[in-house]
Amino acid sequence: MVDVLGHLGMALLWLAPVWYFIGHRRTAALVIGGGFWFGMLPDIDLPLSAWVDGIHHHGVVHTVLAVAILAAVIGPLLGLVFARIGTRTDSTWFYAPARERATAIGVLTVLVTGLAHLFADILSAPDVSTRIEPLWPVVEGPIVMVDVLWYQSWWATWGLFVLGVAVNGLAWYLTDGRDEPPAGTPVK
Numbered sequence: 001m002v003d004v005l006g007h008l009g010m011a012l013l014w015l016a017p018v019w020y021f022i023g024h025r026r027t028a029a030l031v032i033g034g035g036f037w038f039g040m041l042p043d044i045d046l047p048l049s050a051w052v053d054g055i056h057h058h059g060v061v062h063t064v065l066a067v068a069i070l071a072a073v074i075g076p077l078l079g080l081v082f083a084r085i086g087t088r089t090d091s092t093w094f095y096a097p098a099r100e101r102a103t104a105i106g107v108l109t110v111l112v113t114g115l116a117h118l119f120a121d122i123l124s125a126p127d128v129s130t131r132i133e134p135l136w137p138v139v140e141g142p143i144v145m146v147d148v149l150w151y152q153s154w155w156a157t158w159g160l161f162v163l164g165v166a167v168n169g170l171a172w173y174l175t176d177g178r179d180e181p182p183a184g185t186p187v188k
Helices: 004-015 018-022 025-051 064-088 096-100 102-122 154-174
Strands: none
Touching (some): 004 025, 004 102, 004 154, 018 154, 025 064, 025 102, 025 154, 064 096, 064 102
16 A cells, blocks of 8 residues: 555546546546545545444455445535535536536545545555455455555655646646637536
8 A cells, every 4th residue: 555645646547537527627627626635535444443343454444335335425425515616606617517417526536536545555565454355245355466566655655646646737738728618508
């Protein structure tokens, strides 16, 4: 597992397709800026382990099932925040077609960033923690054993973060001029 910045960088990489799918520069920037923080969501098991018996790092919270449940619960709230930004601020920040799908955008944002976290942990050697079992309860045990990154590897952590920022910066640059809705589209 990489350190915090590495997980956030992986979340930025996994969210980069937002620039293509949303089709509106400021809205994509808002989704990425507000959503990449959820790349740390599976590590909620660290504070939970102090309060709840049976919860441990890389345990049940580091599964696709848990990430999907968290996305179903937290995602609509994130979508509500996005929609409120679109109605309470300048409408060019979260434009009308995206507001209509704000709940889905919120759920997908939390889901994608949570899965990015699991992927980064799969790439990591279990030198200080247990291997994750991302497909539990369907598959018992780890699904792959890829020991590419070591815990708190500065090059992997900073490399992922810099790469995530660079890819999204490039996407921002390449989507220049996509702040305006297509001609004939009413702004609500």
